[in-house]
Amino acid sequence: MSRPEADPRIPFPHTDARLACRTNPGWFVHEYGQSSSKADRERIEQARQACRRCPIAADCLKWALANPELTPTGIWAATVSRERKALRRRLQERHGLDWVGVVAAADRAREQARLNRARPPAPDPAPAASAMWARPYEPWREPLTPGRQQRNRELLNQT
Numbered sequence: 001m002s003r004p005e006a007d008p009r010i011p012f013p014h015t016d017a018r019l020a021c022r023t024n025p026g027w028f029v030h031e032y033g034q035s036s037s038k039a040d041r042e043r044i045e046q047a048r049q050a051c052r053r054c055p056i057a058a059d060c061l062k063w064a065l066a067n068p069e070l071t072p073t074g075i076w077a078a079t080v081s082r083e084r085k086a087l088r089r090r091l092q093e094r095h096g097l098d099w100v101g102v103v104a105a106a107d108r109a110r111e112q113a114r115l116n117r118a119r120p121p122a123p124d125p126a127p128a129a130s131a132m133w134a135r136p137y138e139p140w141r142e143p144l145t146p147g148r149q150q151r152n153r154e155l156l157n158q159t
């Protein structure tokens with residue numbers, strides 16, 4: 001049986017950080033309805049703690065919720081399957097059946113707003129040019145700095 005495809009609208013976050021789920025995958029094993037021993041509970045708590053410190057936990061959770069077929073078991077972003085089901089139900093109630101599409105569109109809008117904020121507004125060349133030509137040439141109005149004073153002296157000595 002082929003592995004289901006990930007929903008491309010919510011990509012898995014990129015990070016160069018060492019993720020506990022990759023270095024210690026055994027901690028993150030959890031079957032639906034698994035009756036757990038004390039050792040299991042401790043291991044699961046260890047995984048949850050690691051997720052809480054993970055730099056991509058928020059995006060990992062979003063990806064796990066958007067891809068139920070890829071995350072039917074295991075611990076993802078400190079959640080077990082039952083908790084993810086409950087979160088998906090709430091997302092569906094709030095945003096409708098295509099909640100993944102709604103969340104992805106909101107992500108795109110946020111990213112676009114961030115890019116717009118980062119980009120300085122493009123100068124309008126026409127007003128800048130006309131302002132330059134409209135300004136009269138009045139070098140005397142420029143501050144007489146020590147450098148300018150020195151240059152003036154040199155010019156006087158040349159004449």
Ligand code: SF4
Pocket residue numbers: 019020021022050051052054055056057060061075076077078
């Ligand atoms: S939050 Fe996600 S990526 Fe981070 S350690 Fe947990 S399962 Fe791995």
